[in-house]
Structures are given as structure tokens and as C-alpha cells.
Amino acid sequence: EKGGYDHFMLKEIYEQPKAIRDTLAGRIKDGIVDLSQDLSFTKEDLKRFDKIHFVACGTAYHAGLIGKSVVEKLTRIPVEVDVASEYRYRDPIITPSTLVIVVSQSGETADTLAAMREAKKAGAKVLGITNVVGSSVAREADEVLMTWAGPEIAVASTKAYTSQLIAIYLFGLYLARVVGTSTESQLAEATRALLELPGQAEEQLENPEPIRRFAESIAKHEDLFFIGRGLDHAVVLEGSLKLKEISYIHSDAYAAGELKHGTLALIEEGIPVIALATQQPVFDKMVSNIIEVKARGAHILGLGLEGDQELGKSVDEVITIPKTLPLLTPPLAVIPLQLLAYYASVARGHNVDKPRNLAKSVTVE
Numbered sequence: 001e002k003g004g005y006d007h008f009m010l011k012e013i014y015e016q017p018k019a020i021r022d023t024l025a026g027r028i029k030d031g032i033v034d035l036s037q038d039l040s041f042t043k044e045d046l047k048r049f050d051k052i053h054f055v056a057c058g059t060a061y062h063a064g065l066i067g068k069s070v071v072e073k074l075t076r077i078p079v080e081v082d083v084a085s086e087y088r089y090r091d092p093i094i095t096p097s098t099l100v101i102v103v104s105q106s107g108e109t110a111d112t113l114a115a116m117r118e119a120k121k122a123g124a125k126v127l128g129i130t131n132v133v134g135s136s137v138a139r140e141a142d143e144v145l146m147t148w149a150g151p152e153i154a155v156a157s158t159k160a161y162t163s164q165l166i167a168i169y170l171f172g173l174y175l176a177r178v179v180g181t182s183t184e185s186q187l188a189e190a191t192r193a194l195l196e197l198p199g200q201a202e203e204q205l206e207n208p209e210p211i212r213r214f215a216e217s218i219a220k221h222e223d224l225f226f227i228g229r230g231l232d233h234a235v236v237l238e239g240s241l242k243l244k245e246i247s248y249i250h251s252d253a254y255a256a257g258e259l260k261h262g263t264l265a266l267i268e269e270g271i272p273v274i275a276l277a278t279q280q281p282v283f284d285k286m287v288s289n290i291i292e293v294k295a296r297g298a299h300i301l302g303l304g305l306e307g308d309q310e311l312g313k314s315v316d317e318v319i320t321i322p323k324t325l326p327l328l329t330p331p332l333a334v335i336p337l338q339l340l341a342y343y344a345s346v347a348r349g350h351n352v353d354k355p356r357n358l359a360k361s362v363t364v365e
């Protein structure tokens with residue numbers, strides 16, 4: 001049942017190229033994203049939305065954080081992201097022209113369902129992104145965009161997250177075309193790059209050795225840092241959560257430029273820092289932040305784009321991801337972080353697939 005893998009988590013990490021491919025399948029025609037088979041929104045419906053709220057929990061919330069950057073960039077519609085357990089109680093501004101996107105692998109998370117019902121009651125349209133046909137989200141949302149990741153057994157979510165990202169890209173590109181905020185050539189370029197992701201994810205999975213070695217080197221630590229800017233910050237939040245959930249190593253995920261306004265004092269000699277630097281527009285800024293932690297003796301794993309000659313100069317070890325557009329790096333960049341969490345958990349002898357105190361789907365508030 002584990003298909004030759006030691007754990008479901010590893011199997012599911014390796015299923016990501018397929019999960020991405022399946023989530024893309026049938027939704028791009030002649031180089032154009034077409035969700036008209038999935039969604040019954042009319043063009044007029046889509047044009048009416050003046051704000052979008054992503055609402056979710058845990059890893060799905062982290063997908064929502066990526067969703068904010070992606071959808072705002074492509075559509076220029078303001079986007080907010082909330083954890084579902086907070087959303088309902090903060091009196092969010094919801095009007096009939098608000099689109100609420102709930103993201104839930106299981107489609108059964110109690111906090112997410114409660115937030116979804118509240119949003120509907122307040123008159124919003126709800127789009128559900130879920131992995132389970134017939135789940136409460138699938139049944140109750142006004143519109144549903146399925147992720148086709150297949151069953152996810154390991155408690156720590158991997159392929160569901162990457163598939164959620166793909167669903168978000170698809171929706172962002174679809175909406176952008178209707179609202180006319182991106183040029184046809186920008187959309188075509190992004191759509192082409194999207195189609196390359198399954199093959200690139202495969203490439204990314206070919207040689208896990210360097211990340212396994214780094215994971216073993218951090219296994220004796222109790223604290224470490226992840227840093228990144230822009231989309232990389234959203235990705236390190238997920239990487240940090242994954243590591244905490246299954247290896248029980250504490251970590252903080254900082255927006256790299258914020259460290260100096262906060263806990264830079266905790267960067268001491270030998271502390272591991274994982275620095276994501278895939279975002280070309282802020283690359284130089286990121287390198288300055290890396291130098292700040294290097295000066296304090298951190299042991300740095302840099303994660304950058306293939307072909308990048310610069311990053312290696314300021315970090316101790318480098319792992320690269322295949323080149324893609326800045327907007328599309330998250331599903332590739334998260335893979336080494338998932339593997340890092342996995343191998344660290346294995347090295348520490350923990351129950352990878354069933355970490356303590358966590359459930360796959362939390363159906364109570």
C-alpha cells in the first residue's frame with residue numbers, strides 16, 4: 001500500500017508530479033486556462049467581485065497565502081487571507097461582491113466549514129477548493145474546483161498543498177483573462193510555464209541526497225530559522241510548519257527583512273538557517289539578509305534557482321530548483337522543504353505519518 005516507500009509521506013511527496021498533472025488535466029485548452037467545465041460563474045459574475053478572501057487552516061492556509069500574491073498580481077483584485085478559526089470572529093467585511101475561497105484538503109475541517117457557512121450567510125459567493133468529492137465543502141460551496149491529488153494518508157500534507165497551489169494558479173489565470181488585467185502574452189507565458197511544472201517537480205525529486213544529508217545535520221538541533229522574501233516567505237512558513245509537525249524541531253519562519261527588527265539576537269554560532277532565494281525581483285535584498293545571518297555564524301542552506309551563480313557565495317550549501325517564473329516557484333521550492341522535514345523526522349526516529357497530537361482532519365472546533 002505504501003508502494004515500496006517507507007512511509008506514506010514519502011510516497012505522497014513523490015506523487016506530486018502526478019498530482020500536479022492531474023489537477024491541470026483538461027483545464028488548459030490551446031494554451032488558455034478554461035474552467036468553464038468546473039465552474040458555472042458567468043463572466044459577469046466574475047467581473048463583479050471587488051475583493052477576495054482566502055479562508056483555511058494549517059497547510060491549506062499557507063496555500064491561501066500564496067493565493068493572495070498570485071491572485072493580486074494577476075487580477076489586481078484585493079485579497080485577504082485568514083485562518084478559518086479567526087475569520088468568523090473578527091467581523092470581516094463581506095458583501096455580495098466578495099468572493100470567499102475556502103481551501104480544504106478533506107473538505108471537513110470544522111473551523112473551515114463554520115467560516116464557509118458564515119460567509120454564505122453574509123451574502124458572499126463561496127468557491128471551495130477541495131480534494132474530496134462529496135465532502136461538506138464540495139457539497140455546500142457555491143462553486144467547486146477540485147484538486148486531484150488522490151487520497152492523502154500522511155497527516156502532514158504534501159501533495160494536497162501543491163495541488164491547491166495549482167488550483168489557485170488556474171483560477172487566478174482564468175479570472176485574470178476575464179477581468180483583463182494581464183496581457184494575453186503574460187497569460188500565455190504563465191500558462192506555458194504552468195504546464196512545465198509536473199516535469200520540473202519530477203526533476204526536483206531525482207536527487208534527495210543533499211537534502212537528506214542536511215536533514216541529518218539538523219536532527220540534533222532544537223531550534224532553527226527559515227527565511228525568505230515575498231512568495232518565498234509564504235513557502236518557508238509551510239516548510240517550518242512541516243518540520244515542527246513531524247520532527248518536533250522548533251523553528252521560526254521569518255520574512256528575511258524583518259529579522260533585524262525582531263529576533264536576530266537568536267541567530268548564534270552554528271544555528272541552521274534555511275534561506276529561500278527564488279524570487280528574482282528581491283534577490284539582492286535577500287542576499288543582504290543572508291549576509292546578516294552569516295555574520296552571526298549561522299550555518300546556511302540556500303535554496304535558489306538553477307543556474308544562479310551568486311547564492312553559493314554567501315551560503316554554506318546550495319540546493320537548486322528548476323527555473324520557472326517567480327510566481328510559480330512555490331510548488332517546486334516546497335519539495336526540498338517537505339523532504340527536509342521528512343528526513344529530519346526519520347533521523348529522530350519519530351512516527352512520520354502519525355505525529356503526536358495531530359489529526360488528519362479536525363472535525364471539532
Ligand code: BG6
Nearest residue numbers: 057058059060104105106109362
Ligand atoms: C490540520 C491538519 O488539522 O488541518 C493539517 O493536521 C491540515 O495537516 C489542516 O493542513 C487543514 O486540513 P484541511 O483538510 O481542511 O485541508
